[in-house]
Each structure stands twice: as C-alpha cells, then as structure tokens.
Amino acid sequence: MSAEAPHVLVVDDEADLRELLVITLGRMKLQATAADSLSTAKQRLKEAHYDLCLTDMNLGDGTGLELLQFISQYCPTMPTAVITAYGSMKTATDAMKYGAYDFIAKPVALDRLRQLIEDGLGINEVEEHHEEEDNLIGDAPSMVALKSQVRKLARSQAPIYISGESGSGKERIARLIHTLGPRREKPFVAVNCGAIPSELMESEFFGHRKGAFTGAVEDRKGLFREADGGTLFLDEVADLPLHMQVKLLRAIQEKSVRPVGEAKEFQVNLRILCATHKNLEDEMEEGRFRQDLFYRLNVIEAHVPPLRERREDIPKLVRHILDRLSQAWEIPPPSVSSDAVNAIGNYAFPGNVRELENTLERALTLCDGNTILPEHLRLPSNRSGLASNRSSTSTSPPPIRPSEQSLEEFLQEIEKQEILKALDTTHWNRTAAAKKLGMTFRSLRYRLKKLELDRDDDETDDNE
Template identity: 80%
Template sequence: MSADTPHVLVVDDEADLRELLVITLGRMKLKATAAESLGAAKSKLESERYDLCLTDMNLGDGTGLELLQHISLHCPEMPTAVITAYGNMETATEAMKLGAYDFISKPVALDRLRQLIEDGLGISNSEEPHEEEDNLIGNGPAMQDLKSQVRKLARSQAPIYISGESGSGKERIARMIHALGPRREKPFVAVNCGAIPSELMESEFFGHRKGAFTGAVEDRKGLFREADGGTLFLDEVADLPLHMQVKLLRAIQEKSVRPVGEAREFQVNLRILCATHKDLASEMTVGRFRQDLFYRLNVIEAHVPPLRERKEDIPALVDHILLRLSNAWETSPPKISGPALKALCNYPFPGNVRELENTLERAMTLCDGMVIETENLHLHATSLATGTVNSDADNSTLPERDAAQPLEEFLQDIEREEILKALDATHWNRTAAAKKLGMTFRSLRYRLKKLELDRDDGSE
C-alpha cells in the first residue's frame, strides 16, 4: 500500500471481531492496525498517526468511553466510531457526546460497517476551509462560539438539536453543518413538521406505494429515502403528533423505513438534524413530546443566539442584507444614515434576523433616494406588532395583529394595504403610484411581484 493509504486503528478485546474488522478494511484497500486493549491502543496512538479509529466498548482493561476521552485530549482531529451491544442506545448516545462520529451495533453488518468507515474517512478529508463558513455573518463573541461549534458538529454523525427563537437562523445552521461535513455532496432535505397534515405524515416521511390509499396515484419515496446518504432536517419537530413520534423514533433507531402499502423495509443512511423554537424539555415534561425520542434527537444541542444578544453584528448584517437585496433588484445598494443604524442597533428585534431582513426590505422600498433614514424603518409599526409600542409614534392608523398571525404576514398585510391604496388613488398607474409611495418604479414592480399584486394590464 502507498504512503497515502488511509490508516485505521481497530481496538477490540475479541480476537474474532478484530480479525473480521482487519479483513474488511483490507478488502477496502485500507491499512489496518489492531489493538487488543485500552493500554495497547494508547501506546499505538502515541507512536503512529491514524486516519480513523474503530473501537469496541469493552476493552478488558478499560472501556471505549475512556479511549474516546483520551482521543479527545491527544488526537481530537481523528474520527472515531464505536461498536456497541445490540440495542444499547444509552451507551451509543454517551459515546457520541464524548466525540464519536457514529456507532454500529453487534452483530456487525458488513455493508453498514463499510458505510461507517467511508463516512469516517470522509470526515478526515473534509478539514480544508469551506466557503459555507462565510455565510454566518458576524464576529461577536456569540457568533464566534457558534461558528466554532458548527465546525465541530460537522465532523460528527450524531443527531443535533438546534434551539433558538423564530427567525434566528436555525435552518441556516443546519445547512452549514451539512455543507461542512462528509455528506455535503449528498442531499440536504428540509421539512417543516408543523406544515404537514397529520393524516399525510407517514406518507410524507416514509413514502407510499401506488394505490395504497385514495389519491396515491404513483409511488412516492418519502423524505427519508430522498435524504438517503445526506441530511434530513426536521424543523419545528415539537409539532409532530405523538403517534408520528413513535414511528420516527423507530425509523431513526432501525435506520430503515417501510412505505405505506409496502411489504418490505428499505435501509436508509442519513443524518438527522432537528430544530424548534419551543422548549423541547418543557414539551416532554407536559407529555407533548416523547422522552425516548427527546433523548435520541438531543444527543448534542446547538443554540442559536437571538439578535438582541449579538447587537455588535447588526452593522455587518445590514450591509450584507442591503447588498443582497440590491443585487436582486438590479440596483445600487443604498446607504443607511447614522441615526437609522443606531435605531436598528437599539431595537430588540423579537423577530430576529428575519425581522431585520423584512425591515430593510421595506425601508428600501419606501426610502426616497439612496439613503435609508430612521423614518423609513417604521420600527414603531414593528414594535406595535410585537407588543412594544413606541409612545412617540402615531399608531392609531395601524391595524392590530391577531396573536396567532405570524409577524411577517402581519407586516406584509400592512405593506399590501398601503400599496393598494396608492394604486387605487392613481388608477393603477404604477409610475404615479411609485412616486406617491416615494420609491422607484423598479422597486414597486418588485414589491408587486412579491406580494402577488402584479397584473399585466399594460399600465405604466
């Protein structure tokens, strides 16, 4: 074998299993070294560099967990997977919390073992910087900590629970974890669990056979099989009904799914990431979320800080968002005045980055010229929508938001109403309406398209 051949350390106190692992690695054209105990493994790690480690949990003179702790201190860049007793999820979960990227249960299935090894070597080859790391805007302490955590989590195959308020960027974090990891060439499939009708959930997640039920006019693979080899991101996982939580837990543990109306199961190899703005621990306490599923999904938690806890990042976010919007509108990015930027930095942003994006998009639409002023931000309207009223502003003409209505929809309703008023007043002359609203014709045309108000009647 060449000097570039990946080198794998196999640690197990059972001679038969050690031999099986070494033979399998040899057939994969990999170099393998075996160690029969914890002490022997530590000795070999001191004298040789390895690209991957496979360890059993029982090592005679110690445990696989002790070896993981040693590896995390002395060679943290080396991916490690553990071999556990069948059904011992507690040990597997503890191993992943200590840094194992994945686990395999006895009796060892050779196809699953090969996939485990390929995943681990993929981690070894994904250490170079990736452009996806630049997508997290901000260099404050909170974001530096989060970026560092994301890089570490990308190396693991452990399920990740991403917590954070609505609009804070949980899906972006999930996409970064996927893009920085060994599965980045495979699919990333995101699903909002709260948006799927309860009666269709099993079919959406696991697929169905043609004719399995009324309306099943063709075979469907389902989300799990669509994400096979890659990552499945379950957003708003707390909204899953209890009966679906049971099925989801089984699919995760067995790494297989059975489509509705199908007699056989299909193996799947994917990573599960989940998120919710709710407190999963509280949902579990009151009985709305299963305890066993909670512990299976919440192996490692990544918390996305709200925007109000990283206000030092707001200027950089403003520049990034304005540049992105101007590129979409095919215009030059506007400037933002000092007082307007100060107002943004002092605002609590209950809707987080999503609210900041909506605020700036509205300000670009309403500003006169190429400078966004404080009055263009309409922060008093946003404050009213979230229950924080600016006493210096006249809010008497603003509608009240239904508590169940999302903030983004409420703000779009206000914008839609103002644009329709201007269009009605100008008999749908869009050039005149744009002037009345204090925006460019191009900006109005963009807003009409986004709000689905555009109509091809030839008027200008």
C-alpha cells in the same frame, strides 16, 4: 497493498470480532492494525498515524470513553466510531458527546460497517470551506463559540438539536453543518414539521405507493429517501404529533422506512438535524414530546443566540444584508444615515435576524436616493407611510390578528390588501397606485413581485 491506503486502528478485546473487523477492512483495500486493550491502543496511537479508529466500548482494562478522551487530546483530527451492545443508546449517546462521529450496534452488520467506515474516511477528505463560514456573520463571543462548535459538529454524524428563537438563523446553522461536513455533495432536505397536515405526515416523510390512498396518483419517495446519503433537517420538530413521533423514532433507530402501501422497507443512510423555537425539555415534561425521541435527537445541542444578546454584530449584519440585496437588485449599495443607525441600534428586534433582514429589505424599496433614513425603516417606534396617511379622525379599531397567524404573515396580508385597494382604485395603473400609496414606482414594482401580484397585461403605465 498500497502504502497510501488509509490506515485504520481496530480496538476490541473480543478476538473473533477483532478478526472480523480486520478481514472486512482488508477487503476494502484498507490497512488495519489491531489492539486488544485500552493500554495497547494508546501505545499504538503514540507509535503511528491512523486515519480512522474503530473501538468497542468494553476493553478489559478500560472503556471506549476513556480511549475517546485520550484521542481528543492526542489525535483530535482522527475520526473515531464506537461499537456498542445492541440497544445501548445511552452508551452511544455518551460516546458521541465525547467526540465519536458515529456508532454501530452488535451484532455487527457488514453493510452497515462498510458505510460507517466510508463515512469516517470521508471526514478526512473534507476540505476547509472557510468561505462558507463567512456566511455566519458576527464576532460577538457567543457567535465565535458557535462557529467553533459548528466546525466540530460538521465532522460528526451525531444528531444535532439546534435551539434558538424564531428568526435567529437555525436553518442557516443546519445548512452550514451540512456544507462543512463529508455529506456536503449529497442532498440537504429541510422540512417544517408544523406545516404538514397530520394526515399526510407519514406519506410526506416515508413516501407512498401509487393508489395507496385517495389522491396517491403516483409513487412518492418521501423526505427520508430524498435525503438518503445527505442530511434531513426537521424544523419545528416540537410540532410533530405524538403518533408521528413514534414512527419517526423507529425510522431513525432502524435506519429504514416503509412507504405507505409498500410491503418492503428501504434502508436509508442520512444524518438528522432538528430545531425548534420551543423548549423541548418543557414539551417533554408536559407530555407533548416523547422522552425516547428527545434523547435520540438531542445527542448534542447547538444554541443560536438571539440578536439582542449580540448587538455588537448588528452593524456588520446591516452592511452584509444591504450588500447582498443591492447585488441581487443590481443597484449601488446604499449608505445608512446616523439617525437610522441609531434607530436600528435602539430597537430590540424580537424577530431577530429575520426581522432585521425584512426591515432592511423594506427600507431599500422605500429609499428614493442612496441613503436609508429612519422613516424608511418603519420600525414600531417610528411608524410612517400608510398608517400616517390615514385620517387622524378615524376611529376604526385595528384589525385583529388570528392566533394561528404569525405577525409577519399578518402584516404581509395587510400590505397586500392596501396595495390591491390602490390598484383597483386606479384601474391597475401602477404609476398612479404608487403615488396614491406614497411610495416609489420601484418600491411598488418590487412589492408586486414579492406578493405575486404582478400581471403581464398591465405594462402600459410602467414609465418610471
């Protein structure tokens, strides 16, 4: 056997299982060293370097958790997986919190064991992707701690629950965990659980066979199989109905799915990340979220701080967002006036980073020159533009936002209607419409594209 073959330490007090693991590793062209107790394992780790460790939880003179603590202190970069008794989910969860990247239940299935080993060795092959971490802007203490946690979580295969307010960047954290981990070459599939109609959820998640129900005109793999080998990100997981939570739990535990109308099951190997702006513990206590699913998904929690708790990061975020937008629009990066800087600094941004991005995107479209002023920001405390152009004598009440519509969607709909009204009045002369709306032609052109209102047959008036 080549001296360069990865070296695996097998720790188990059962001779039969220990021998099975060593034989399996040998067939995979890997070096294997066995230890029959906690004390022997510690001695082996002091004497030689190992690329991976497989350990049982019961070791005669100690436990796998004790070995994980030793490894975290003396071999922190070595991936470790644990072997647990069947159904001991709490034990497996505890092991992951102590640093294990994954677990396997007894009786050990050889195909699952091989996948576990390949996943662990893949962790060691991950290169340092510091440029990816640069996408996580901020030097506030809470962000420094989050960056450090993300690097650690990327090595693990444990399910992660990402908590945080709407717009704080939960999906960005999920993508970063995926990109920095051994699954980075495989798919990252994100789904908003609250956006899928209840009657279509099973088909959306697990797929269906052609003809399984009305409208099933072709086979569909489903999100689980699309993410096979990679990461499935369940955003707004608290919005899943209870009947779907049961099926989701089974798919996660069994690592297999059965498409609607299909007789057989398909094995899947993926990592589950989830997020919600709701408090999952409160949802569980109110009976809206299953306790067993909560503990299965919430192995480790990563909290994304709201923007108001890291205000010192706002200047750097502003510069980063404006540079990115300017590059995309192929225009020189604008400067921001001191008054605009103060206005941004004094605003609470309840919509967090997403609201800041939308605010700066709007300001850039309204900015005639190369300097963003307070009036371009259109912050609630400094409203201008369309609202100020209305007659001061108007007594029409403001429109009422439907309870199921987000504030962002509501405001976008108002903007869309105002633009359509101006375009209809000017017979779709966009230059005249822009003047009527009190904005630049460039701003109107951008908004038409964003709102998907641009037409191919109205180019005659596009003289800037």
